[in-house]
Amino acid sequence: MNMLHITKSEITKRYKPIDSKAHKGTQGHALIVAGSYGKIGAAVLASKACLKSGSGLVTAFVPKCGYQILQISNPEIMTLTDVEETFISNIDFDIKPQAIAIGPGLGQEKITQNALHQFFKSNTVPLILDADALNILSINKNWLSLLQPKTILTPHPKELERLIGKWNSDEEKLDKTKAFSKQYHVIVVMKGAPTVVIDGDAVYKNSTGNAALATAGSGDVLTGIITSLVAQSYEPITAAILGVYLHGLTADIALPKTGHHAFIASDIINYLGKAFLTIENE
Ligand SMILES: NC(=O)C1=CN([C@@H]2O[C@H](COP(=O)(O)OP(=O)(O)OC[C@H]3O[C@@H](n4cnc5c(N)ncnc54)[C@H](O)[C@@H]3O)[C@@H](O)[C@H]2O)[C@@H](O)CC1
Ligand SMILES: Nc1ncnc2c1ncn2[C@@H]1O[C@H](COP(=O)(O)OP(=O)(O)O)[C@@H](O)[C@H]1O
Numbered sequence: 001m002n003m004l005h006i007t008k009s010e011i012t013k014r015y016k017p018i019d020s021k022a023h024k025g026t027q028g029h030a031l032i033v034a035g036s037y038g039k040i041g042a043a044v045l046a047s048k049a050c051l052k053s054g055s056g057l058v059t060a061f062v063p064k065c066g067y068q069i070l071q072i073s074n075p076e077i078m079t080l081t082d083v084e085e086t087f088i089s090n091i092d093f094d095i096k097p098q099a100i101a102i103g104p105g106l107g108q109e110k111i112t113q114n115a116l117h118q119f120f121k122s123n124t125v126p127l128i129l130d131a132d133a134l135n136i137l138s139i140n141k142n143w144l145s146l147l148q149p150k151t152i153l154t155p156h157p158k159e160l161e162r163l164i165g166k167w168n169s170d171e172e173k174l175d176k177t178k179a180f181s182k183q184y185h186v187i188v189v190m191k192g193a194p195t196v197v198i199d200g201d202a203v204y205k206n207s208t209g210n211a212a213l214a215t216a217g218s219g220d221v222l223t224g225i226i227t228s229l230v231a232q233s234y235e236p237i238t239a240a241i242l243g244v245y246l247h248g249l250t251a252d253i254a255l256p257k258t259g260h261h262a263f264i265a266s267d268i269i270n271y272l273g274k275a276f277l278t279i280e281n282e
C-alpha cells in the first residue's frame with residue numbers, strides 16, 4: 001500500500017521557515033466561519049489556533065451573538081457578523097482570504113444549510129470543512145460535487161460514517177475513504193488515534209499525539225491550524241500533514257507537564273510555539 005509515515009524527517013522536508021522580510025500581508029489572511037448560540041467557543045478556539053499557527057491576519061465570521069465574545073477573547077482577531085443573532089444565514093464578506101474554514105460549532109439550521117449551498121456554488125478560495133459543515137454535506141450529498149479539488153475535510157469517525165456509511169473493518173474504512181476522496185477529489189483527514197490523511201490512493205499516517213487530545217474542542221483547534229497553513233500558501237496536502245503532526249506534537253510535549261486529565265484544547269494552542277520550535281530546530 002502507498003502509505004507514508006508522517007515522521008519528523010518527513011515534516012522537516014516540508015516545513016518552510018518564515019522569511020525574515022515577512023509582514024502580516026505576506027503571512028496569509030484566513031477566514032474562519034464558525035459558531036452558533038452556545039457554541040461560539042468553537043469559533044474562538046479555531047480562530048485563535050489559526051493565528052497562533054502563523055497567519056498574518058485572521059477574521060472570524062460568526063452570528064451576531066458571537067461578536068463581543070470574539071473581540072474580547074481574541075483582540076488580535078478581526079470579527080465579521082452575520083445578520084442573524086444565533087446562527088449563520090449568509091456567508092458574505094468583502095475581504096480576500098487565502099483560506100477559509102467552515103464548520104466548528106456551526107449548527108445545522110436549514111438556513112445555515114442554504115447559506116453553505118450558496119457559498120459552495122461560487123467559492124474558489126481553498127477550503128477546509130469540519131464538524132457541522134461535514135454533517136450538512138452528509139444530508140445533502142449532491143453538494144459534494146460543488147467542492148473545489150483539494151478541499152480538505154476533517155471528519156472524526158462519526159462524521160466520516162455520516163459521509164461514507166458504516167464499515168466493518170479498518171481495511172474497509174480505508175478503502176471507502178479512498179474511493180470517496182477519489183470520487184470528489186478531496187483530501188480527507190481521518191481523525192483518530194492515529195490520524196490518517198487520505199489523498200486519493202496516497203495515505204499518510206501521523207506519528208504524534210496521545211489520549212490527552214480526547215477533549216472538547218481539540219478538533220476545532222486542528223481546523224484552525226490547517227487553515228492557517230493553507231493561508232500561508234502550503235499546498236493543501238502539506239498543510240493537512242503538517243497540521244496533524246503539529247497538533248499531536250503539542251500534546252506529546254505537554255504531557256509530562258500537564259498529564260492527560262488536565263490537558264484541554266486551549267493547551268494545544270498554548271503549546272503550538274514549542275511544537276513549531278521542535279521542527280525549526282531540526
Ligand atoms: N466549545 C465549543 O463550542 C465546542 C463545540 N463543538 C462543536 O459541537 C458540535 C458537535 O460536535 P460533536 O463532535 O460533539 O458531535 P457529533 O455528534 O458530531 O459527534 C459525537 C459522536 O461522535 C462519536 N465520536 C466522536 N469521536 C469519536 C471517535 N474518535 N471514535 C468513535 N466515536 C467518536 C461520539 O461518541 C458521539 O457519538 C460541532 O459543531 C463541534 O464543532 C465541539 O467541538 C466541542 C466544543
Ligand atoms: N486518543 C487519542 N489519541 C490521539 N489523538 C486523539 C485521541 N482522541 C482524540 N484525538 C484527536 O483529537 C481531535 C478530536 O477532534 P473532534 O472529535 O473533532 O473534537 P471536537 O469536535 O470536540 O473539537 C482529533 O484531531 C483526534 O485525532
Ligand SMILES: [Mg+2]
Pocket residue numbers: 130131156219220
Ligand atoms: Mg469536531
